[in-house]
Amino acid sequence: MVTTSPAPLSPAARALAARCEPRVNELARRMTRTVFERLHGYAELPADVRDVEITATARHGLRRFLRNAAGGEAPRPTEDGLRYFQERAHQRADEGMPLQLLLGTYTTGAHVLWQALTDAARPGEENALTELCGALIASQGRVIGAVTESYLDEQAAIAAERREQRRSLARALLEGRGTADAPAGPFLVVHLRFASRDLGGPGGVAVRRLVRRVQTALDRLFGTEVPALLNGTGGHALVPGRTELPDAATAVLREAAGQGLRLAATVAEETGDIPDAARVGTEIVRVATACGHTPGRHHLDDVLLEYHLSRPSAGSDRIAALLAPLADRPDLTATLRTHLEQRQDRRATARVLGLHPNSVDYRLARVTELTGLDLGTPKDAALALAALLLGSHSRSRYANWPGL
Structure with a gap:
């Protein structure tokens, strides 16, 4: 994509900008002490942020635009020129200033500058005012884009740091390591x-x-x-x-x-x-x-x-081994588990598995044949249930959960 440099400003536009440049300090103070007060949340900012840092940023932006314009350049910010605004955006994000308030200061500031140019324009300088208006809009677009990107980058970094702090706290507490910043129980x-x-x-x-x-x-x-x-x-x-x-x-x-x-x-x-x-x-x-x-x-x-x-004990391995003959028969294991879940109701088991009740009987008979467990007795049914649970414990994905 080919980009072209903006056309130089006319002598009339340069003269109009030069007449406004001496008012930079006055305009910056008016912006931060009266005009920005209309922005929701501005009054709640710390005094040093309002009266020093935002004023300095406004003064820098006004002077840079008017000085470049007075020198005959179309005041389009360069990468170096944008860096100042980007650094301020990082600061405002770190301080928690809402993005809409930050951008509001830039858009309102541009309006104040436009009003100052309009007030300073003389009869016959309408075209010069139009030139400066176009330059101001183009400049403002680049500044707003750079400020927004920098603010969001900083907020993303802050959020990532905060998430990692929470993860680190959770990991320490789950591992039984006390930390100074841990809240009190329960x-x-x-x-x-x-x-x-x-x-x-x-x-x-x-x-x-x-x-x-x-x-x-x-x-x-x-x-x-x-x-x-x-x-x-x-x-x-x-x-x-x-x-x-x-x-x-x-x-x-x-x-x-x-x-x-x-x-x-x-x-x-x-x-x-x-x-x-x-x-x-x-x-x-x-x-x-x-x-x-x-x-x-x-x-x-x-x-x-x-x-x-399912609690492991001295006999756990022997109980779990009762179902070892079913290791390569997942169909029989699933039938056994479902049958126990359904309180040994063969018809309910058949409905859950989508089988004929006779197929359930056949599979349960094979379980008894392979394991020696008689599911019709309370003792063997309990052993089968314990074996299933202990077997799942040994295969659990959570058995080696970090810190547990």
Whole structure:
């Protein structure tokens, strides 16, 4: 794309700009002390920002435009000329000044300069005024673009730093490491598990979007910036000062994470209790998943027996090994699990699996033949359930969760 340099200004336009240049200090003071007061939020700015920094920026912009114009150049900002405004935009973003207020000072300032040029114009200088108006609009467009880009870049950097600080705090607390900036307990410890799907790798765009959506939902749900450690499969959120999930929590988080979301909430009274609370929440979700509970919020009471049966002990390996003969028969394992979930109702099992009841009978007979477990007895049914749960524990993606 070929760009052309703007045409030099006429002598009349140069003379008009030169007559206004001595008024730069006056115009800058008027802008910052009276005109900008009409902008919403301006009066709440610190006095040194209003009276010193913004005044200096206004003075710099006015003088640069008028001096260049008086020298005969079309006052189009160069990269060096824009750098001053970009640095000020970084400062304003760091201070938390709203972008609309910052841009309002530039657009209002341009209007004040246009009014000053209009007041200074003499009869017969209409064309000169039009030239300067065109130059002012072109210059203002470049300045506004550079200021906006720099402001948003700085805000993005600040937001990324704040997110990493929250992640670091959550990681430290989940690992049982106290930090000086950790809030006091109690904490609501929320374990989240997302539905398995291909998100294109741990650092992919889809994973970042998912984590960002869930983090935003957590912040909105609790009305604060919630420390959380999340990845593409799930994670934990730590909410200080809370002991209950809001009623809308499941719906809000499911909207962000998808219909397959599972979650469990536990309470840690002190920061040192957080790792144990996180482990319990993780186990509740794991057991509920292994037992075939539908996605959503899971409570310990929902899986109390299964939770107890799935606790590792001296006999855990031997119990889990009871189902070793089914390792290469996922159809039999699925039938066994569904049959136990359906309270050993063969017809209900057949409906869930889309099979004929006779096919269910055949598969269960093969389970008994291969494992030696008689599912018609309470003892062997309990052993089968425990073996399923212990087997899922050994395969759990959360078994080696960092810090848990």
